[in-house]
Amino acid sequence: MEFQKKAIQPELETQLTADQQNSLKKQGYRLVGNHSAVKICEWTRNMIRGKGGCYKFIFYGIRSHQCLQMTTSMFCASRCKFCWRGQKAPVASEWYGPIDSPEHIINHSIDEHIKLLQGFKGMGSEKHNKKAISEMKNVRHVALSLTGEPITYPLINEILKAFHKRKISTFLVTNSQYPEQIKKIDKVTQLYLSIDAPNKELMKKIDRPLFPDFWERMLECLDLLKTRDYRTCIRLTMIKNENMCDEDGYAKLIRRGNPDFLELKSYVWVGASQGYYKVENMPTIEDMKEFMKILLEKLPEYEYMREHLPSRAILLIKKSLKRKCWINFPKFAEMVEKGEKFKAEDYCSKIIQPNE
DSSP, X not given: OOOOOSOSSTTOSSSOOHHHHHHHHHTTOEEETTTXXXXXXXHHHHHHTTSOOOHHHHHHOOOGGGEEEEESOOOBSOOOTTOSSOSOSOBOSSOOSOOOOHHHHHHHHHHHHHHXXXXXXXXXXXXXXXXXXXXXXXXXXXXXXXXXXXXXXXXXXXXXXXXXXXXXXXXXXXXXXXXXXXXXXXXXXXXXXXXXXXXXXXXXXXHOOSOXXXXXXXHHHHHHHHHOSSEEEEEEEEOTTXXXXXXXXXXXXXXXXXXXXXXXXXXXXXXXXXXXXXXXXXXXXXXXXXXXXXXXXXXXXXXXXXXXXXXXXXXXEEGGGTTOOEEOHHHHHHHHHHTOOOOGGGGEEOOSSSOO
16 A cells, blocks of 8 residues: 555645645644645644643643644545545545645744744733743744644655654654555654544544554554554544444454553534534533543453543543653754654653642
8 A cells, every 4th residue: 555646636735725735724724835734723823821731741741832733734634524624625635736845844843833922922921821921932843733734745754753852742643544654754752643443434434534444554554553663652632422332343453553651532512523413412520430431341451541621532541651651852852863663651650740
């Protein structure tokens, strides 16, 4: 299954039409080059305001006010019903159009990110965190998980290396449809696989994938996940009365991927997803904990770590990691710079700040 670069829409020179570009800009996105984009996460704003960080801060120590949220590719090979972003960009299975260089993408992404945060400068200290404002221009983390499927960028390993060279940690999220791209990745701070259903029938119904062999691709991604030395995570998006079922199916898939972490995140009834679901499809944290208990009975090698109520998210961790869920970012950067071989546990650390 080699990754294709040929155009499926050869009349397009870029991944976005003019109407798509205008729509994205109105919604707060900033386009970068031919196929990348940046958007400020609300949690970035919250941390600058002194209101605390996102679940990635609580779970892993990511400092939200220094986190760049972006994508290296605007198209996606799935049409997930629960996606609040909707189909703002092309739905495609193959790369088409120009390929921007990693340095171009990084430089301009950071520039656009900082421009979007300029409004915080000079605001009253009574409402805003002065230290966070002074630090916000110094990007230390990148979340490659915006609209689209960032892993499809043909130079994905090269851009991860370029981020690491700048001592910027990398979180990469993929919908488990491009195993050939995962094979390219030498190092990433944490790799996520989104697994949206416990069986083939439900995955087809929920994700509405373009690939006819979507299930086999997902299984191959899980097999690759098990071989990775860096930190890995499987994310389950929980949709009440839709995919909170077949715990045996989930457990089988999770054991196959053998991730370091499991994230259970509630579906949120916002955006385009409102056309497919009702507010009743959002599970409460209590609903998710009940599901979690059954899942942990089937996966005794994992344990509950913590939760983030505003995000309706729960973190489970491998017991072998001894509850070290935070990331030692200086250690990761040092090992990458020296070209050392390492395993996930080599840069896992205890929580420094228990709550914020």
